[in-house]
Amino acid sequence: MGHIRYASDVGAPTDAAFAYTENFQHLAHWMAGVTSVTGQGAAPAQGLGASCSLKVRLGGVIPMTLTCEITEYRRGAVIGYTLRGRVYGTVTLRFDPLGYERSVLTAEAGYPPPRGAFGRMCQGLVDAAARSALRRTESRLRREIEAFHGTDLVGRIA
Numbered sequence: 001m002g003h004i005r006y007a008s009d010v011g012a013p014t015d016a017a018f019a020y021t022e023n024f025q026h027l028a029h030w031m032a033g034v035t036s037v038t039g040q041g042a043a044p045a046q047g048l049g050a051s052c053s054l055k056v057r058l059g060g061v062i063p064m065t066l067t068c069e070i071t072e073y074r075r076g077a078v079i080g081y082t083l084r085g086r087v088y089g090t091v092t093l094r095f096d097p098l099g100y101e102r103s104v105l106t107a108e109a110g111y112p113p114p115r116g117a118f119g120r121m122c123q124g125l126v127d128a129a130a131r132s133a134l135r136r137t138e139s140r141l142r143r144e145i146e147a148f149h150g151t152d153l154v155g156r157i158a
Helices: 014-021 024-030 116-121 123-149
Strands: 002-010 034-039 051-058 062-074 078-084 089-099 102-111
Touching: 002 123, 014 089, 014 102, 014 123, 024 034, 024 051, 024 123, 089 123, 102 123, 116 123
Parallel strands: none
Antiparallel strands: 002 102, 034 051, 051 062, 062 078, 078 089, 089 102
């Protein structure tokens, strides 16, 4: 299974960062490739087991629908999303305090290796695309959290 991890400093406390991230309505603003989010009927809106449907453009071109479920949840510390559909894997976000009004965001992605002979030949391309998508996701999320909190990395009011 492929595994990627990025970490960065965020100009917001962990509770503000987590509050922004756990709201499904914000997913389209920060998760790479997501164009819209629709809630799932009877599923809870937040917390462990919450799920939604995502409209995604893979590589900016190929449209598809994925199901996103929160499968790991520790309030204020960790939130893990599992994506299911034609593309599947996990995205886990960890929030650690760094100081006054600052935190560390660690974004991790796990995905299965491509199958078949053609898939194995394209493994490097898949890994590069996954790294790029997670990097864009982490970067956008950091900026969105800071805008949500109203500060930038050094704590200035935006």
